[in-house]
Amino acid sequence: MLEMQIGVIEVPTRKTLLVQKIEEQILSGKLRVGDPLPSERQLQEETHISKTVIHAALVELEQKGFLEITPRRGAIVANYTESGTMETLNARIRLNGGNMTKKQSHSFMEARIAIEGAALRRLAERHTDEDLAYLEAIIDQADALLEQKEPDAAALSEVLFRYHRGICLRSGNEFFPLLLNEFRPIIMEFWLRSIAVFGAASNVHLAKRYLELIRAGDAEGAFHRLERSVNEYLSCLDEQ
Amino acid sequence: MLEMQIGVIEVPTRKTLLVQKIEEQILSGKLRVGDPLPSERQLQEETHISKTVIHAALVELEQKGFLEITPRRGAIVANYTESGTMETLNARIRLNGGNMTKKQSHSFMEARIAIEGAALRRLAERHTDEDLAYLEAIIDQADALLEQKEPDAAALSEVLFRYHRGICLRSGNEFFPLLLNEFRPIIMEFWLRSIAVFGAASNVHLAKRYLELIRAGDAEGAFHRLERSVNEYLSCLDEQ
């Protein structure tokens, strides 16, 4: 029997649509940095959306770093290269179809080495059996996925994300796992590609390798292993 | 004449108060991860605040990573160690009177070394005259503040933040300055303390020292200078 797959149909709210519309205008260059936005009442008239929702959308865009709102003066397009946060970057990548530029990819990998590398080092130097058990449990989940004849790449990406966030979590640094959460959509995309390029088994094997190096207390070894795999990925990316 | 300083009196909105109240309940443990919140209408009845405002508050808490809202089902307390971002942490610190725990301070400094250290290294290895001029211009602003007999600590903190973000910006990595923006409130608090402890002049002098090391192309020197100043600050903190 032929099974039809439609999947979940998400109904976007008006607020979401308005946010995306304005993001688009800004990122496409139709609205430039410093340009003033129409007043909330003008937007209300244009879009036939209530002022309450308009206001909520503008506040969300401000939190994302796209706008600069001054009470009783209006909103202007913010210099999002300066005031932006990771959410701004996520929105930029999402509007680009989920694809990063090469420079962004290199920046991302550099940031990954800086953060996860520091976590790896620290965890190798100082860890408990509980830390190791925590990571092993996640590895087991990855192994379970590998046993299927057609491993689910999305599910495996999720597990790999949790594994590497686990490294940050168990490093004892309270900031590192939160930073990884900020990167989440970008990291998930990265793992999907990595699985597509190097295969599912290879990625899980690498994860196990980190665990061995941590258990052995080899901080420098773990760090260099990360550097090496990053460079492999980047050189593979540059070839395309 | 004796000048009395009162400062700006901010009138908190109902929305703000409600957000803080719920944050408090969550962080104090009265509301645990997975617990359902009362419906918006129940909250309306309890608090005598209109549903629009209630709704806006809940959405803000969702963006901060404290809640998980499902349309037509309700809101539950999110696992903020899983879904939390830097904003969650900022909220936690703010509710603690703006004071970080010692562990948080150490985590922060470690993260700073990881990120800003990488930026310093890269900028020292590869920079243009324009990069140097950019940073010099910010240093000049700091010097201008120093010339006043009673330097404004808040203004100087702002300049120091822009300076160090400038280092990340000019490093060429697109992620680093965004990460610093996420840290912003924490970093500002840090500079205020650093100025209080070591003095304004000392902090500006240190900033100039980084510039010299960058100009000389001394990547390792710049990195170790950062490590050293971080350790000085931390040991000073531990004494208290």
Place this chain on the structure above:
DNA sequence: TCCAACATTTGGTCCGACCAAAGGACGGGC
């Protein structure tokens, strides 16, 4: 020419009502 008084516009906040969808309760058909 200057400046004080007034009018307009702005974002921020609040209200009470309505909407569509999800879940539960009910009941008829097998």
Place this chain on the structure above:
DNA sequence: GCCCGTCCTTTGGTCGGACCAAATGTTGGA
């Protein structure tokens, strides 16, 4: 006894109108 529509209740999302205080623009008199 079990299944599956049908109805009702509850839910978050939206709406349009209202008011506020501050910033800006305009006017008119000295």
